[in-house]
Amino acid sequence: MPPSITDDADEPEDAGGTPSRLDAVEPRSISAPARPRAVRRGRRLLAPAVAAALLVGVAACGDSESQDPAAGAGSSAGAAAGADQDQSLEAEVAVDPGLAPEIELLDAGADERRVLTYGPSRESATVEVTQSGSARTEVPGSQARVDETPAQTLTLEGRSEPDVDGAQRASVTVQEFTSADELRAAQFSTAPGFTVTWTRGPDGIVRELGLAAPVSATDAARAAVEIAANAITDVTVVFPTDEIGEGARWTATHQIDDAVAPTRVVTYELVELDGDVATVRFATSAPDTEDTLTAPAPDGGPGVTLDVENYEITGTGELTVDLRAALPVDGKTESSTQAVYVDPDTGKRTTYDEDSVLEFSNAD
Secondary structure: OOOOOOOOOOOOOEOOOOOOOOOOOOOOOOOOOOOOOOOOHHHHOOHHHHHHHHOOOOOOHHHOOOOOHHHHOOHHHHHHHHHOOOOOEOOOEEEOOOOOOEEEEEEOOOOOOEOOOOOOOOOOEEEEEEEEEEEEEEOOOEOOEEEEEEEEEEEEEEEEEEOHHHOEEEEEEEEEEEEOOHHHHHHOOOOOOOEEEEEEOOOOOEEEEEEEOEOOOOHHHHHHHHHHHHHHHHHOOOOOOOOEOOOOEEEEEEEOOOOOOOEEEEEEEEEEEEOOEEEEEEEEEOOOOOOEEEEOOOOOOOOEEEEEEEEEEEEEEEEEEEOOOOOOOEEEEEEEEEEEEEOOOOOOEEEEEEEEEEEEEEOO
């Protein structure tokens, strides 16, 4: 599911009441890395799962500083850097894409079947990738916090080439990064020239992810591109190794670092197949959620255990996938998270709701 880059809304003011056991905890659910770096297998740690252990109390809220990825550079500095930046690249940084999913074929589909595999591109293609989203957190004793992500678009030029063992090496270069928010647009102006490379098996399973930032890229641009790269990784369509035709259905089961729901199941359907272009519809769910969440307190205090009253993950999408292209050429994915946690000692409830959208559009 695609993550979103949330704006840092004004911190909620303390509304009084009995301090919680985590009154020294900063209640942000997730923070983007300041610079691209090797990411552990926990990179897909879902925001609400982290937030659950942090949002029982918020006395530290009013004192916290903005940690939004866009805060890495001021608008004037970002604009100046974007106008005259060094396009040379730093050494590529490897990012762990996580464990490979388990694929199960449910229905092979129509009679005209074949094995669908990714391959090298015939020519480069330009795709616009747009992200948007919102998140709302309600914490006992504080005002509700709402973070909005205005639509922001990466224009990516990509191509793919063969790699070892039939794999595909798909690389994209950032041509432009625009945002509906002027401040973000200025802060992300150093993103052009950034390269992202996915090495994926013939079936689409991502084996490696590499990021190479321009020397002059700001922390804001680095974080934003990395988040987008991870979102694209998460929605990459994987195919069974069996022969399939239109109407085929299969699942991909992912194991991720989520303390409440460590399993994600994506169910795919091959809607249409025209040569190397496949239209695939899919839905994501998170079965087998835990009843409790235990996590350490970031302030060094004792760990906290919360009851999980509700934890629902949903996602839907339809993508047009050119098997010889680096990115989907068209389509949209939507994801939603609804979580409610209860402090068993006080009965206080914390709620977290997040919605995000990821869109692909052919720009050639």
